[in-house]
Amino acid sequence: xxxxxxxxxxxxxxxxxxRLASSIEDGVSVEAFGDPREALVWLQRNTPDLIIxxxxxxxxxxxxxxxxxRAMPGCSDIPVIVLTVYEERSYRLKALEAGAxxxxxxxxxxxxxxxxxxxxxxxxRQQALIKTRAVTLERELDASERSRQQVLRDSRERLAQIxxxxxxxxxxxxxxxxxxxxxxxxxxxxxxxxxxVVGQDVSAVFGDEHGARGRSxxxxxxxxxxxxxxxxxxxxxxxKEPRVFLTTKAPLRDSTDKVVHVLTTSLDITDRKxxxxxxxxxxxxxxxxxxxxxxxxxxxxxxEIARARRGDRPFALHLLDLDRFKSVNDVLGHHVGDEVLKxxxxxxxxxxxxxxxxxxxxxxxxxxxxxGVQQLEDVKQLAERLIGTISAPLVVEGREIATTVSIGIAxxxxxxxxxxxxxxxxxxxxxxxxxxxxxxYSLFAADMTTLMQEQTELDSALRHAINRKEFTLYYQPQIxxxxxxxxxxxxxIRWRRPGHGFVSPGEFLPLAEENGLIVPISDWVLREACxxxxxxxxxxxxxxxxxxLSPVQFRxxxxxxxxxxxxAETGVAPQTLxxxxxxxxxxxxxxxxxxxxxxxxxxxxxxxxxxxxxxYSSLAYIKNFPVDRLKIDQGFVRNIEDDPSDAAIVRAIxxxxxxxxxxxVAEGVETQxxxxxxxxxxxxxxxxxxxSRPVPPEGILELLNGGGYMQAG
Ligand code: C2E
Ligand code: CA
Ligand code: CA
Numbered sequence: 001x002x003x004x005x006x007x008x009x010x011x012x013x014x015x016x017x018x019r020l021a022s023s024i025e026d027g028v029s030v031e032a033f034g035d036p037r038e039a040l041v042w043l044q045r046n047t048p049d050l051i052i053x054x055x056x057x058x059x060x061x062x063x064x065x066x067x068x069x070r071a072m073p074g075c076s077d078i079p080v081i082v083l084t085v086y087e088e089r090s091y092r093l094k095a096l097e098a099g100a101x102x103x104x105x106x107x108x109x110x111x112x113x114x115x116x117x118x119x120x121x122x123x124x125r126q127q128a129l130i131k132t133r134a135v136t137l138e139r140e141l142d143a144s145e146r147s148r149q150q151v152l153r154d155s156r157e158r159l160a161q162i163x164x165x166x167x168x169x170x171x172x173x174x175x176x177x178x179x180x181x182x183x184x185x186x187x188x189x190x191x192x193x194x195x196x197v198v199g200q201d202v203s204a205v206f207g208d209e210h211g212a213r214g215r216s217x218x219x220x221x222x223x224x225x226x227x228x229x230x231x232x233x234x235x236x237x238x239x240k241e242p243r244v245f246l247t248t249k250a251p252l253r254d255s256t257d258k259v260v261h262v263l264t265t266s267l268d269i270t271d272r273k274x275x276x277x278x279x280x281x282x283x284x285x286x287x288x289x290x291x292x293x294x295x296x297x298x299x300x301x302x303x304e305i306a307r308a309r310r311g312d313r314p315f316a317l318h319l320l321d322l323d324r325f326k327s328v329n330d331v332l333g334h335h336v337g338d339e340v341l342k343x344x345x346x347x348x349x350x351x352x353x354x355x356x357x358x359x360x361x362x363x364x365x366x367x368x369x370x371x372g373v374q375q376l377e378d379v380k381q382l383a384e385r386l387i388g389t390i391s392a393p394l395v396v397e398g399r400e401i402a403t404t405v406s407i408g409i410a411x412x413x414x415x416x417x418x419x420x421x422x423x424x425x426x427x428x429x430x431x432x433x434x435x436x437x438x439x440x441y442s443l444f445a446a447d448m449t450t451l452m453q454e455q456t457e458l459d460s461a462l463r464h465a466i467n468r469k470e471f472t473l474y475y476q477p478q479i480x481x482x483x484x485x486x487x488x489x490x491x492x493i494r495w496r497r498p499g500h501g502f503v504s505p506g507e508f509l510p511l512a513e514e515n516g517l518i519v520p521i522s523d524w525v526l527r528e529a530c531x532x533x534x535x536x537x538x539x540x541x542x543x544x545x546x547x548x549l550s551p552v553q554f555r556x557x558x559x560x561x562x563x564x565x566x567x568a569e570t571g572v573a574p575q576t577l578x579x580x581x582x583x584x585x586x587x588x589x590x591x592x593x594x595x596x597x598x599x600x601x602x603x604x605x606x607x608x609x610x611x612x613x614x615x616y617s618s619l620a621y622i623k624n625f626p627v628d629r630l631k632i633d634q635g636f637v638r639n640i641e642d643d644p645s646d647a648a649i650v651r652a653i654x655x656x657x658x659x660x661x662x663x664x665v666a667e668g669v670e671t672q673x674x675x676x677x678x679x680x681x682x683x684x685x686x687x688x689x690x691x692s693r694p695v696p697p698e699g700i701l702e703l704l705n706g707g708g709y710m711q712a713g
Pocket of ligand 1: 509550689
C-alpha cells in the first residue's frame, strides 16, 4: 500500500490534494494534516511513500517542516513535494536546502500534481529497489570476501600443519631479531610454546649463542636478499642433547618484494653424521688393531708439518717393523699372528704420550708420530722404550713368543720437509736398522738415500740373474767325527753379480723370498746340486749332498713332486740327497708338510733340521717328523766354551737327538777347542771354517782326493 501525507493549513486545499493523491494509483491511503507539528508526530511512527506540503503555514513553514522530517531516522530518501504560491526563488532555495525533492506551484494544476507525484513515487521506489539491491550485493560481496578469507585461512592452517609435521626445524625472524613463527618440531626441540614465543627476541628464546649467530646470519640475508648456502651447526636440545643440523636461511618477501623475514630451516643430520663418522673411522683405522691407518697418519703428518711451519716444535716419525714376524704367521698360524699384532698395538699405544700417534701401516709395520720433540735425546729414549715394550715376552695359546722390532726414525724438518720425504727417510733408516742386525733403531742419515737406490737395483738385477747364469753353488764339507771322513757337503748358493763380485745369500735371499724369485732360484739350486752329485758319484765318490729349502717354496709349490721330478731327470740316487729344513717349515701346516716329508723319506731322501735350537719347536715336537739329522745352530757352537747355558743346550740336543735316533751335526765349527768339546759331547758330524770354508766343486774334489780325512785334534 502506498501512503501519501498531505500537510496544508487550508482545509479546501487538503481536500483537493487528498482526492488528487488518491487518484494517483490504486490502493493509495492519504493522511492529511492541517498542523505540520501534528504531521511530524504521526511521521515518527509511520513511514510514508510521499509527502506533499504547503510552504506557507502559520505554525511552521514548509522548509522547516521538511528539515525536521529529514532529520528523522530512515527519512532521508522519502520524496517531499513543496507547494509554493509564488514563483519565489528564495522560498524554493530554502526548501531545497531543507531537503525538498520537488516543487508545485499554487494554484495547483491537477494534472501536473498527479503526474509529478506519480513520477516521484516511481523514482523513490526505483531508488529503494536499487538500494536494497546494493545492500544485497554488498552483503553478497561481503559473504564472498569472508569465504575467500576462510579459504586463505584454511590453506594457511594447512600450510602451518605441513610445516609442523616437517621433520625439520622451521622458523622465521624479522629485522629486529624477533621471532615470527617456529614450527612444532623446533618448539619441541627447545621445549618452548610455539605461540608464546612469537614476537620475542631470538636470543631470549634460543640462548645467547644460537641467538647471536642466528641474527648475524639473518642480517646477511636481509642485506643481500639472497639465501645463504647450507651450513652445519650443532644445537643443544632442551634434553641437553647435542644434535647436528644442516641449516639454510632464505629471505621471505612482502608484496613489494621487500625482505621482511628470514626463514630458517634446520634439518637434523645427526644420524647421517654418525654414519659418516663411522665410515670415516673405518676408512681411517685398521680393522684388526683399531689403530689409525696410513691415511690417517699421513693426515696427521700433513697437519704437523703445517703446524711446524708456524713455528712449533719439530716432530719425529718412527717406522717400526717387527723382526721375522712372517715366521710367526707361518709357524704358528695367522690367528696367533693377529693376536700378537693386537697386543703389540696396545703396548705401543701404552708407551707413547697421548699427543703422539700410533698407526698400523699394514702387515707387521707400525708407525709412531712423536710430537713436540725438543732434543734428539727425546727421540732416542722413545725408540728405546718402544724396543723394550715390543720385546717383552708374550704368551699366546700357551706358547711364549719373543718378538723384536727394528725402528727407522726421520725427523722433521731436518730429514724431510714433506710426507713422502719423511716416510722415505724413515724407511731407509729402518732398512739400516734391519741391516744392523735388527732389534735396534736407526736415525736417518743423508747417505741412506743411496741404499734405497741400491735396493731397487738389486731387485732388477736379481730378476735377470738366473737367465744370465750368474748363480753358482759352493759346497762345504761335513765331516764324520768317528772316521774323520767327508761324508757330505752342503750346497750354498753364491751370486756372481756383475760389478759387485760375490754376493752372499744373506744379502739377496730375503729379497728373493719377498718377491717370489726364491722359487725359480731354488729349482735351479736343486737341479744344479743333483747334477754335481751325479758327477761326484760317477767319479766314485759316495757323497751326501745337502740342499737348503725355503719356507716360501712349501707355500708356493709341491716340494715333494719337484724333488721326485729332479731326481728322475738327473738320475741321482735318492739316498745321496739330503734336504735341510728349518723348524718354521715343519710348523707351517704340520700335517701336509709331514705327509710330504714321509713320501720323500720313503723314496730314500734324508732330512735334516737346520739351525736347530733357534726356532719354536721342541725335540718332543720334532719326533713326529721323520728327521734323520739335527744341525746345531752355529750360535750355540760359537759360545760352547764360554757360555755354560749354551754348552748345556748343545749337550741336551745331542742327548735327546740320539735318544730319538737322530744324528747330530754341529755347524760353524771354527776352532780346535770347539771341535774338542763337540767330540767330548758325542757329536756325530761337524761343518765349519775349521775344516773348510764353502768351496767350488773342484775344491771338494781336491779335498776328497787329498784323502778326505780330518784329524780329530
Ligand atoms: P745355513 O744353511 O745355516 O748355512 C751355513 C752358513 O754358515 C753359510 O753361510 C756358511 O758359509 C756359514 N758357515 C759355515 N761354516 C762357518 C763357520 O765356521 N763360521 C761362520 N761364521 N760361518 C760359517 P752362507 O753360505 O752365507 O749362507 C747363509 C744362509 O743362506 C744359509 O745358512 C742358508 O740358510 C741360506 N742359503 C744358502 N744357500 C741357500 C740355498 O741354496 N737355498 C736356500 N733356500 N737357502 C740357502
Ligand atoms: Ca743349511
Ligand atoms: Ca744352518
